[in-house]
Amino acid sequence: METIAAFANGFMDLFRAGSETFIAWVTGIIPLVVIMMTAVNSLIKLIGEDRVNNVAEFATKYTVTRYTILPVLAVIFLCNPMCYTFGRFVEEKHKPAFYDAAVSFVHPVTGLFPHANGGELFVYMGIAAGITQLGLSLGDLAVRYFIVGVIVILIRGIVTDRIYAHMSSKK
Amino acid sequence: MAYKAVTIKAGKGGFGGPLTLVPTDTRNKVVSITGGGIHPIAAKIAEMTGCPAVDGFSTGVPDNEIMVAIVDCGGTARCGVYPKKRIFTVNVLPVGQTGPLARFITEDIYVSAVDESCISYADASAAAPKPSAGTPTNPATAPKTKAQAKEEIAKMNEGKEKNLATRIGIAIGGIVNKFYAAGRETIDITVKTILPFMAFVSMILGIISASGAGDVIANTISPIASTLPGMLIVSFICAIPFISPVLGPGAVIAQVVGTLLGVQIGLGNIPPQYALPALFAIDAQVGCDFIPVGMSLGEAEPETIELGVPAILYSRVITGPIAVLIAYVFSIGLYS
Secondary structure: OHHHHHHHHHHHHHHHHHHHHHHHHHHHOHHHHHHHHHHHHHHHHHHOHHHHHHHHHHHOOOHHHHOOHHHHHHHHHHOOOHHHHHHHHOOHHHHHHHHHHHHOOOOHHHHOOHHHHHHHOHHHHHHHHHHHHOOOOOHHHHHHHHHHHHHHHHHHHHHHHHHHHHHHHHO | OOOOOEEEOOOOOOOEOOEEEOOOOOOOEEEEEOOOOOOHHHHHHHHHHOOOEEEOOOOOOOHHHEEEEEEOOOOOOHHHHHHHOOOEEEEOOOOOOOOOOHHHOOOOOEEEOOOHHHEEEOOHHHHOOOOOOOOOOOOOOHHHHHHHHHHHHHHHHOOOOOOHHHHHHHHHHHHHHHHHHHHHHHHHHHHHHHHHHHHHHHHHHHHHHHHOHHHHHHHHHHHHHOOHHHHHHHHHHHHOOOOHHHHOHHHHHHHHHHHHHHHHHHHOOOOHHHHHHHHHHOOOOOOOOOHHHHHHHOOOOHHHHHHHHHHHHHHHHHHHHHHHHHHHHHOOOOOO
16 A cells, blocks of 8 residues: 555645746746837837838848848847748848758847747757856846857858858859 | 448547558558658558558658548648548647647547557448548538528528628628637637647656755756857757758657756756857757658658658758857857
């Protein structure tokens, strides 16, 4: 009888640890994310897509802005996955590189703007949870993640552009 | 043409349908967007209808030629993109209305958890009057009633001059409505996407920590993730062109690995400044499963997509490790 009871307790413990994690996340992460997402979503609706489109059209002209400002705007304003529709502003030969830049930004953006990719928060938040547990602040990590993200998508855009140009010239 | 119509119903735990697919001379491609290759379900539908099956991952297909898209989407993007374009979508995974595009995933355009037993020949009477656009109603009558309704509304509004107070009221109402819509969108994504993910990951984490498997992970992952060469290797593996599209879907793997690493950072097994390079090491494959769909959203030509997919996959092998290096440089001075 005692063995069965011990087994039952052990079985419940297996899930109790999970429930504690769940409570910590629901109370610790969700309220802030919900308010932030609502605020940014409202702002985006107030600014309107037309104004963003004007900036986007300008940003496609130069290599540097095409793989920095354009994908960053796209991801923040249209979110994953509609951000890729900004590819329509880009010349045909730059479309693969633009997609590569935009998709590579959908996680670095979540540190500062979680609304942009609500479905995939835990790439950042999973790691950030460990930092919080150590009692360190997240601002520094979020800002650096964002900055490095912008640098990486610029490099990615340029490299993919070259590779695509090379492949299409061969064909 | 010897095309045959088929009916597809939802499988166990699935959502939507039944869909009746009627191939026409232009709209007849069965497109499989399942990370490369033709999925068995796509092959089965192609065989039964007599339509060609196309690997949407390596070949671009114009939207107006797609009769049905077969996806294996876990719930973020692909399952919503095609319904948004009003293209019939068959998901082989049991995914319902989720993700940022959940509102487009409706029963008349989408069916999920499909296996081979769900597909059957449509009987002739059901298939005949159905246009490829997917609306079961007669298209000749539907627009007419809509136009009539519009006319009536226009008549009702006639002769009503809006004064200043009304206009201010309408403007404020519009702004408040925007806030409200933003809130609703946020709660939608929290309930449909964030909470389910939290539930599933906290269950896994709980079992790992309570069962003692956590020590094994700590002993294997931590040494790799707390050195620069270790992380470069991880990013390289994630970026290998035939692995990256498989690791991609829904970023589920990156998210689970991120959470596991977070636990190790919290326990002090990995120094906190390694958080930044680790974020890039585990994410070299980001979006590699979604390349053709993402580019078609940007209105890229099929030929561009065909060459663009390998271009991006090769590029990642170079830029994946570079990203880790840059992040490593930027992590100097972080939390020290």
